[in-house]
Amino acid sequence: MIVTMKKVALVAQSKDKALALGLLADASVFHVTAKDGYSENLHNYSNELNTLTALFNSLPAKVKADDSFIGNYEVLVDKINRLREKIKANADEIVKLKTEFERAKKWGNFNPDELKQLTAGSFAMRFYVVDKITLKQLNKLKDETVYFILAKAKNLQLLLTLGEVSELFKGKEFVVPQKSLALMQNEIRYLALENRKFNDELVKLAAAKHLIKERINQLTEQIEYEKTSLAVDEQGELVVIRGFVPEPDYAAFKEQAKTNKWAAIYDDVAFNEDVSGVPTKSVYRGVGKMSSIILRAFDLIPGYREFDMTTPLFIFFSLFYALLVNDAGYGLVFLSLGLVACGITIIKGKKIGAGHIFWLWLSIPTVIWGALKGSWFAVEAIAERPFLDQFNLAWFVNDQNIMWLSFTIALVHLTYAHLMAFFRKVRTNFWQSFADLGSIGVLLGIYQVVLMLILDVEPSSWTPHVIAIGFALIVLFGQQSKGVTIGKGMLSGLAGIFPTLLGSIGNFSDIISYIRLYAVGLAGAGIAMAFNDLAFGTTADLGLTGVPAVLFLAVFLTIAHVMNMVLAIMAVIVHAVRLNSLEFSSHLGQQWSGFHYKPFVAKNILEENN
Numbered sequence: 001m002i003v004t005m006k007k008v009a010l011v012a013q014s015k016d017k018a019l020a021l022g023l024l025a026d027a028s029v030f031h032v033t034a035k036d037g038y039s040e041n042l043h044n045y046s047n048e049l050n051t052l053t054a055l056f057n058s059l060p061a062k063v064k065a066d067d068s069f070i071g072n073y074e075v076l077v078d079k080i081n082r083l084r085e086k087i088k089a090n091a092d093e094i095v096k097l098k099t100e101f102e103r104a105k106k107w108g109n110f111n112p113d114e115l116k117q118l119t120a121g122s123f124a125m126r127f128y129v130v131d132k133i134t135l136k137q138l139n140k141l142k143d144e145t146v147y148f149i150l151a152k153a154k155n156l157q158l159l160l161t162l163g164e165v166s167e168l169f170k171g172k173e174f175v176v177p178q179k180s181l182a183l184m185q186n187e188i189r190y191l192a193l194e195n196r197k198f199n200d201e202l203v204k205l206a207a208a209k210h211l212i213k214e215r216i217n218q219l220t221e222q223i224e225y226e227k228t229s230l231a232v233d234e235q236g237e238l239v240v241i242r243g244f245v246p247e248p249d250y251a252a253f254k255e256q257a258k259t260n261k262w263a264a265i266y267d268d269v270a271f272n273e274d275v276s277g278v279p280t281k282s283v284y285r286g287v288g289k290m291s292s293i294i295l296r297a298f299d300l301i302p303g304y305r306e307f308d309m310t311t312p313l314f315i316f317f318s319l320f321y322a323l324l325v326n327d328a329g330y331g332l333v334f335l336s337l338g339l340v341a342c343g344i345t346i347i348k349g350k351k352i353g354a355g356h357i358f359w360l361w362l363s364i365p366t367v368i369w370g371a372l373k374g375s376w377f378a379v380e381a382i383a384e385r386p387f388l389d390q391f392n393l394a395w396f397v398n399d400q401n402i403m404w405l406s407f408t409i410a411l412v413h414l415t416y417a418h419l420m421a422f423f424r425k426v427r428t429n430f431w432q433s434f435a436d437l438g439s440i441g442v443l444l445g446i447y448q449v450v451l452m453l454i455l456d457v458e459p460s461s462w463t464p465h466v467i468a469i470g471f472a473l474i475v476l477f478g479q480q481s482k483g484v485t486i487g488k489g490m491l492s493g494l495a496g497i498f499p500t501l502l503g504s505i506g507n508f509s510d511i512i513s514y515i516r517l518y519a520v521g522l523a524g525a526g527i528a529m530a531f532n533d534l535a536f537g538t539t540a541d542l543g544l545t546g547v548p549a550v551l552f553l554a555v556f557l558t559i560a561h562v563m564n565m566v567l568a569i570m571a572v573i574v575h576a577v578r579l580n581s582l583e584f585s586s587h588l589g590q591q592w593s594g595f596h597y598k599p600f601v602a603k604n605i606l607e608e609n610n
Contacts, residue, residue, distance in 0.1 A: 002308050003281040004247040009240055011263040017232060017239045018604060021225070023260055025601050029249040031279050032600045033242045037230030042223065049219040052212055055080065059206040069208035073215045080205055087198045090191045101184045104177045106153040112180055128159045128171035138169055224602035246281050246597070271428065272482055278304040281597035287314040290358035300581060301594040307420060309590065313580050316413055320576035321362045325568045326521030327528065328370025329377035333565065335363035372396045377561060378528035400455055402518045410514035411447045415440050417587040431480040431489065434473050441470025446507045475500055510583050520571045524564060531560035
């Protein structure tokens with residue numbers, strides 16, 4: 001349920017602005033209307049927050065908290081930054097040394113001091129790295145250039161030239177490293193050892209990272225306070241704080257406003273008012289608590305005037321889940337895992353949440369659907385066992401029937417959306433509600449067309465008539481709105497007849513898209529059967545019997561079916577969520593344009609402490 005909001009405008013003297021904000025924070029029900037603004041404090045606090053958050057996230061995650069650190073968060077951050085700088089400097093030096101080592105090692109060990117003495121003499125000596133082609137060119141210049149081959153490495157050779165080198169020679173000069181290979185290796189080991197020591201110190205300091213977290217929390221609260229302070233309208237000696245209060249909290253808030261001697265203006269959010277700035281507070285009960293988990297997981301927030309979709313989401317998500325997983329054995333595994341999770345939660349002394357119950361619930365229709373199809377880990381022998389065989393109905397094994405069922409679910413699902421819209425519009429925009437009835441008619445007719453094209457089912461004689469009547473209702477009543485006469489609304493609809501026609505044709509693809517319920521379930525069953533055949537076939541090929549065969553099959557099939565279960569859950573996340581958040585929502589007119597109700601609770605803690 002989306003909670004009704006009351007508009008509130010509080011008026012106070014400018015000198016009491018900070019006091020008023022503090023009292024509002026204590027009330028914890030007032031959502032302040034957002035407003036962009038800038039202040040030096042906000043800029044500084046935001047920069048510090050970003051820096052500390054990055055630092056906090058870079059620290060080891062799993063460390064035991066320790067209060068033995070002496071100093072505040074600033075001392076801690078300074079020590080951490082110094083260590084990180086040392087670690088980075090060492091790491092950069094190690095990279096340079098390794099690069100230099102790799103460049104030089106192919107030519108063997110050497111003494112850089114001796115080479116420097118050779119090249120420092122009056123007789124010019126240089127080193128070059130050449131390939132075979134360059135060496136051939138050099139041989140032609142032998143009269144002009146004297147050289148010796150010092151080492152070979154694959155297709156390259158290291159040369160030492162004496163005296164002046166011909167300008168025609170194109171060899172790449174080899175810069176002698178400043179350190180020997182042995183010295184570079186020693187330095188790399190030393191720096192790595194030093195970094196290990198620094199990292200150990202960093203882990204010890206991370207045990208006090210709660211000091212940084214406390215500062216991050218303070219900054220977060222202070223930034224919220226600064227943003228709210230900037231959102232206040234200052235009009236001379238008065239300030240106006242605008243926002244919203246949920247209707248259930250309205251009476252108590254109004255009484256508090258009297259106690260604090262605030263001048264306040266209260267108003268309802270008008271029906272024809274732009275509600276893009278009104279926050280959404282949702283209260284979930286019953287099955288809504290379970291299906292709201294999906295909304296939160298995907299950050300789907302209905303707008304203030306939009307629909308609470310938790311009930312249809314619960315119904316159809318459960319159905320889609322069963323069809324997509326498509327196996328009773330998998331459903332039993334999920335049910336068992338849910339029961340184990342509930343048991344562990346109870347043992348820990350915690351309360352079983354909506355997530356536990358939702359997981360258990362989703363397993364039940366999955367088991368029922370799989371049993372009706374006779375699918376138990378894709379092993380026919382299990383489905384033919386006594387007791388289980390009586391649940392296996394031939395109708396559910398027929399692919400044609402499952403495709404028909406998928407398209408029928410599409411019709412019911414999308415019709416449900418238009419009925420929800422219809423019953424709301426009857427109260428809010430009566431004439432436009434007829435367009436939703438027209439949409440239901442078009443859906444019903446196109447459903448018949450889909451059955452004809454895909455399943456070769458003869459459509460009813462009334463199919464073209466219901467499509468035509470439905471389309472006419474959409475055109476004539478789809479553009480009706482408050483304050484506009486019926487005639488003008490009809491003319492507006494006729495002017496947009498071609499876009500409306502394209503939208504109606506889109507119903508065809510919407511219904512067809514539900515074929516995924518059949519196709520994904522079939523794919524999962526096919527993968528499971530393939531794994532089973534591969535497991536038993538491999539066992540026979542290896543000549544395994546008895547205990548070794550049982551152990552091999554147990555390990556192989558467990559890994560294989562766990563992988564397939566993971567794929568099934570991924571399919572649910574992709575397809576079941578999509579059909580509700582896209583196809584259903586588009587027919588409902590749901591744009592998920594809302595933002596959360598966030599009561600102002602921040603205090604001016606940092607400024608007060610200064």
